[in-house]
Amino acid sequence: MFQISNQVIANVLYWIRQKRWLLLTIIVGIVLYLLPAPSGMSDLSRPDDAYHTLIIVIMTLVLIITEPVPLPAVAMMILILQVVFGIAEPNEVASSFMSDAVFFIMGSLMLAVSIVKQGLDSRLALGIIRLTGNKTWRIAAGFTTICALLSSFIGEHTVTAMMMPVGLILVRSTSSDPKKVAVLASLLLFSIAYGSAMGSIGTPSGGGRNVIMMGYWTEFGHGTVSYLQWMKHAYPMLLFQIPLAVIILLMTFRPKQRVLDTAVRKLKVQVTKGGKMQGKEYLVIAVFMGVFLGWVFLGHTIGLGIIALIGVFVYLAFGLVDWSDLNRNTNWGVILLFGAAISIGIQINYTGLAQWIAGGAMDALQFVAGDSPLLQITVAILLSAILTNFLSNAAAVAVIGPIVLNMGGDPIIMGFAAALASAFAYLTVVASPTCMIIHSSGLVKRGDFLKAGGKLFIMSVIVLLLVSQLLWPLF
Amino acid sequence: MKFLLAVGSKEYSEPTLNIGSRIAKAFDADLSVVYVGSKPKEMFAGRVNLALDSMVKWEIYHPGIDVLRWAFDYLNSSGYLESEQVNGFNPENIVQENDRIRMVLQGSYGRKVDLILREGEIIDELRREAQKEDYTLTIIGGSQKRSMAHDLIQYIPTSIFVVKSFDTRRDYRLLLLVDDSKATKRAVRFGATIAANQGMEVDTLTVSKSENFGPGYSRAAKAAGRFLKSKGIPHKQHFLTGDPVDTFVEFANETHLMVMGASSKSPLRKFFLGSKPIKTLEKAAFPILIVK
Numbered sequence: 001m002f003q004i005s006n007q008v009i010a011n012v013l014y015w016i017r018q019k020r021w022l023l024l025t026i027i028v029g030i031v032l033y034l035l036p037a038p039s040g041m042s043d044l045s046r047p048d049d050a051y052h053t054l055i056i057v058i059m060t061l062v063l064i065i066t067e068p069v070p071l072p073a074v075a076m077m078i079l080i081l082q083v084v085f086g087i088a089e090p091n092e093v094a095s096s097f098m099s100d101a102v103f104f105i106m107g108s109l110m111l112a113v114s115i116v117k118q119g120l121d122s123r124l125a126l127g128i129i130r131l132t133g134n135k136t137w138r139i140a141a142g143f144t145t146i147c148a149l150l151s152s153f154i155g156e157h158t159v160t161a162m163m164m165p166v167g168l169i170l171v172r173s174t175s176s177d178p179k180k181v182a183v184l185a186s187l188l189l190f191s192i193a194y195g196s197a198m199g200s201i202g203t204p205s206g207g208g209r210n211v212i213m214m215g216y217w218t219e220f221g222h223g224t225v226s227y228l229q230w231m232k233h234a235y236p237m238l239l240f241q242i243p244l245a246v247i248i249l250l251m252t253f254r255p256k257q258r259v260l261d262t263a264v265r266k267l268k269v270q271v272t273k274g275g276k277m278q279g280k281e282y283l284v285i286a287v288f289m290g291v292f293l294g295w296v297f298l299g300h301t302i303g304l305g306i307i308a309l310i311g312v313f314v315y316l317a318f319g320l321v322d323w324s325d326l327n328r329n330t331n332w333g334v335i336l337l338f339g340a341a342i343s344i345g346i347q348i349n350y351t352g353l354a355q356w357i358a359g360g361a362m363d364a365l366q367f368v369a370g371d372s373p374l375l376q377i378t379v380a381i382l383l384s385a386i387l388t389n390f391l392s393n394a395a396a397v398a399v400i401g402p403i404v405l406n407m408g409g410d411p412i413i414m415g416f417a418a419a420l421a422s423a424f425a426y427l428t429v430v431a432s433p434t435c436m437i438i439h440s441s442g443l444v445k446r447g448d449f450l451k452a453g454g455k456l457f458i459m460s461v462i463v464l465l466l467v468s469q470l471l472w473p474l475f
Numbered sequence: 476m477k478f479l480l481a482v483g484s485k486e487y488s489e490p491t492l493n494i495g496s497r498i499a500k501a502f503d504a505d506l507s508v509v510y511v512g513s514k515p516k517e518m519f520a521g522r523v524n525l526a527l528d529s530m531v532k533w534e535i536y537h538p539g540i541d542v543l544r545w546a547f548d549y550l551n552s553s554g555y556l557e558s559e560q561v562n563g564f565n566p567e568n569i570v571q572e573n574d575r576i577r578m579v580l581q582g583s584y585g586r587k588v589d590l591i592l593r594e595g596e597i598i599d600e601l602r603r604e605a606q607k608e609d610y611t612l613t614i615i616g617g618s619q620k621r622s623m624a625h626d627l628i629q630y631i632p633t634s635i636f637v638v639k640s641f642d643t644r645r646d647y648r649l650l651l652l653v654d655d656s657k658a659t660k661r662a663v664r665f666g667a668t669i670a671a672n673q674g675m676e677v678d679t680l681t682v683s684k685s686e687n688f689g690p691g692y693s694r695a696a697k698a699a700g701r702f703l704k705s706k707g708i709p710h711k712q713h714f715l716t717g718d719p720v721d722t723f724v725e726f727a728n729e730t731h732l733m734v735m736g737a738s739s740k741s742p743l744r745k746f747f748l749g750s751k752p753i754k755t756l757e758k759a760a761f762p763i764l765i766v767k
Binding site: 006009010013014017018064067070071109112113116117119121157160161162164165168169172270329330331333334337392395430432433436437439440441442443 | 515518521522528533630741742
């Protein structure tokens with residue numbers, strides 16, 4: 001008689017343990033599919049499609065957060081289910097999968113590799129130290145400010161990747177005992193991470209989700225927003241946040257070391273070993289300046305993504321970066337996932353699901369503040385800011401973008417509110433790449449993210465609300 | 476024979492490394508020291524790795540590399556490596572092998588030592604490592620996580636030594652649990668080797684639920700006694716009645732290192748009902764070695 005060995009049973013149990021979230025997701029998906037669509041959806045033009053899109057969104061969110069399968073598999077699931085559920089034709093899915101926003105995400109990830117690989121971090125370090133001197137609070141303020149300003153143009157993780165070693169050198173040169181420098185490490189590393197995260201709202205090129213929102217505005221017929229128009233809305237918010245963030249970080253982490261004399265000296269010695277800037281480094285900066293000017297002046301005609309790809313092409317053509325480096329450090333799975341997320345985002349809008357969720361949320365909250373624009377924008381900000389801490393900022397905007405654009409009020413203002421709030425990923429280690437990068441140093445504790453990030457989160461929400469109510473109406 | 480030893484940090488892993496390397500020495504076993512760090516979320520992995528890569532030129536390495544360097548120095552100074560050479564560890568000498576990073580050590584040492592860095596969930600990574608090479612024993616520090624006992628015993632295909640509350644300055648006695656299970660014989664041999672090498676005295680404990688000890692239990696206890704005597708290991712035999720798990724835990728004190736055989740129950744029964752080793756490991760506040 002057929003008998004299953006203990007080894008096989010143990011392997012099956014282990015597989016179930018590993019894939020429990022996948023199994024749960026599939027079961028939930030099947031159960032939801034067998035249930036009728038909620039009655040409120042019957043008013044929509046495509047109620048079944050809206051309901052099936054909702055099922056895909058729920059399954060996607062669970063799989064992205066719990067990661068029981070590789071991200072490319074989640075991307076494929078999104079595309080497959082759109083066709084299998086009859087939401088869209090295969091060609092329609094394929095065309096919604098690739099857009100300028102996806103080109104931008106791909107291009108900006110590769111630009112980041114090209115810039116980080118040049119070793120410009122040491123130049124940057126020297127520049128910052130010259131500006132700040134050796135007082136700890138000034139270094140922290142300098143880190144926050146410079147990281148915020150830089151990341152607004154080249155993206156948060158690029159800046160964090162360049163600045164992390166500088167922060168770590170200062171910490172390690174102060175003392176080799178991690179306990180003695182724990183608070184100092186937290187102050188400097190959070191200055192880098194949160195400065196970079198805050199800065200990424202400043203321009204469209206600061207983060208892929210900014211471009212995703214710009215794509216939604218165009219796709220859904222709300223008009224186009226240029227690079228400079230984005231800056232006009234977002235940069236004041238960034239400039240208000242910087243001093244407040246510096247104060248919060250200095251109040252939260254108070255290191256005993258008030259002056260980093262020895263550490264700064266050691267850093268200077270290490271940096272000057274690298275010699276003077278080479279022609280190659282000038283060329284890297286010149287190409288990026290060209291890309292930046294392209295984004296500003298040509299972005300609305302040929303697309304931000306295409307311009308980013310031109311930059312990557314030039315880096316490759318001039319031999320400034322090796323393809324092997326780009327290939328190794330570019331996460332193709334993430335690019336596939338964002339393509340698929342934007343694709344389902346488009347269906348969230350066209351099937352009427354966005355309208356249904358937005359209407360439901362606003363109806364539920366109407367008893368609190370009536371039908372006020374302040375309520376609409378607050379909901380948009382909180383929805384985006386909370387979701388970004390569990391998902392990723394680009395995925396959060398891809399999923400909730402169509403919903404907030406249907407909440408009522410000016411879709412451009414609502415879109416800005418959601419996109420900018422998606423940068424408030426301060427609360428957990430897994431909230432953003434910048435948080436994960438500083439946590440990978442082993443010098444910051446998980447609890448510190450909530451301790452400092454919680455204050456920063458509240459401050460950022462308040463500043464965004466004030467900016468949206470007091471400043472944006474003037475434009 | 477090859478043992479796998481998991482370290483987490485310099486702060487907490489010294490007792491594990493201390494007793495782990497002593498036991499490996501007792502068996503003249505090769506040792507793989509593995510550091511399992513948290514894995515970046517897949518969504519951000521590329522960007523986190525880019526940052527980690529950028530740090531290497533500043534001679535800043537993965538925190539796990541520092542822990543492995545500390546483990547290597549510890550093994551060298553404790554005499555496990557039987558070598559005067561102290562410069563064998565170079566953080567630049569790393570080899571990426573599919574899902575793990577291995578340090579290449581220069582020079583030769585009395586016993587083979589591998590230093591391995593992995594990223595991911597601890598049980599998954601130990602299981603992958605244990606499946607990659609033919610390990611006999613996995614040594615790991617205690618954990619606050621309740622499901623850890625079950626997961627280690629159920630999913631790691633080697634014997635398990637959980638170093639809970641081990642004090643490196645204390646003299647330990649070996650507590651050998653003896654019953655009629657198949658694994659008891661292996662546990663006795665394993666325990667005797669450790670006791671003989673470490674100069675430990677042995678308590679054997681046989682627990683029956685009723686006053687009437689079955690013939691299997693008596694035979695096993697006698698065989699264990701004979702074996703220990705033949706090896707010249709001083710020992711005392713104890714027979715108690717009561718709930719086995721509670722009695723094991725009550726009998727053992729802070730100077731005991733417990734050795735017991737693994738359960739022969741099917742994995743499905745263990746999953747739903749647990750087993751003596753799983754329950755003992757959950758309740759124990761002392762080092763415990765479960766021999767499969």
